[in-house]
Amino acid sequence: MSRIAMTTTLIRGGRVIDPASRIDGIFDLLVTGGEIEAVEPGGTIAPADGAAVIDAPGCWVVPGLIDPHVHLRDPGFPEKETIASGLRAAAAGGFTAVAAMANTNPVNDSPATTAYMIERARLAHAARLVPVSAVTRGLAGAECVDYAAMARAGARLFSDDGMPVDDEVLLGRAMDEIGRLNFAISLHEEDRGLSCHGAVNAGDIARRLGVPGYSDAAEANRIRRDLALAIGSGAPIHIAHVSTRESLDLIRAARRRGARVTCEVTPHHFGLDERAVLRWGPNAKMNPPLRSRDDVAAIHEGVADGTIDMIASDHAPHDPASKHLDQVAGYFDPGHDADELPPDAAREFSAAANGIVGLETSLGLALELVHRSLIGAARLVEMMSLAPAALLRLEAGTLAPGGAADITVIDPNMAWTVEPARFRSKSRNTPFAGKALRGKALMTLVAGAVVFDARKVEQ
């Protein structure tokens, strides 16, 4: 590329936080031709002629955020989300890359589907898409996918997420094969014999609503089994959306025994407890469910002590019909707690789709951990960029010169209110509507190109 054709951007005066380079201070950052060219103390880089200048005093300048767990519903469910809308939502949330789970239609278990996802993402000019391959064909749990072929096609993580892998022998084989390819397997841990189609955490709230309960044993049993498998095989595993105290204790114990295990939590599992279901109904219903106050406290401890490696939104867009919002209208209201549901409403609630959107609220909710002094800013960057990059085997998660200029500029103190009507996502299913948050992505750059600029969004 000729020098003239290279665009240059100078981001100056911001607090650059790059744990991989042990940098945390006021620096200028020079981007040329899509790559990071230099990171120098603030005020020392003069803008070249024609360079775009982003003044960032008071802002954090961090390696682009990476979400290791999202559902983009494409191919198959354009009424919920498309790759284009999902990647625009990601960019608006400060993410430069997201790992798109395989439970689409068709399931991403073939190189052709992976190629479709990559091509759609290329056309979107937003965040990058990292394809996640299914572990079993059709997510049916019976037959292994051709992992080497999927890795060649571009998959960088393997998961049947949405479904557990029930067959222990098959899972052991999958762990070994995926581990030999030097990738990780991400596990949705649910013993369906114990979760019993539970709609809400087992306990008082489930009883009060008159809906089936989802026990923490349903999660712990599978985590216990799979940690034992991982210790036996030596293969790396990743545990998705950990939600209980017991799960974290199991992970700590397995690490002491040498398991190569990483884990993620979602902002809703540390930001809400099971009582939120009483007000938000289906928009606070997900798998695993919101848990008890004690579990939320345990997740805060796990974030603070390093047991939890990373934050994942588990962005799960759904249209109102899939959430059965009409069928339960009148029973849930953000203004007061619901009481027992009549049997038909309880059935409709229980059958409503699981999951909430998260890409545009994840950073704001995660920043609460920093504002409450549970963790520092550098640790947040590790959890939202460096650790997910390592899980996905991406050369990312750092601002070191020579790497792609995937950068997020964050105003950590901007006060804003969650307004689902303004989401870039096609879906609105969130229990955080109206919530006041502090901190937001101002700009998202992918390979040096601005893919989101809050200042250019119509107010």
Ligand SMILES: [Zn+2]
């Ligand atoms: Zn899951």
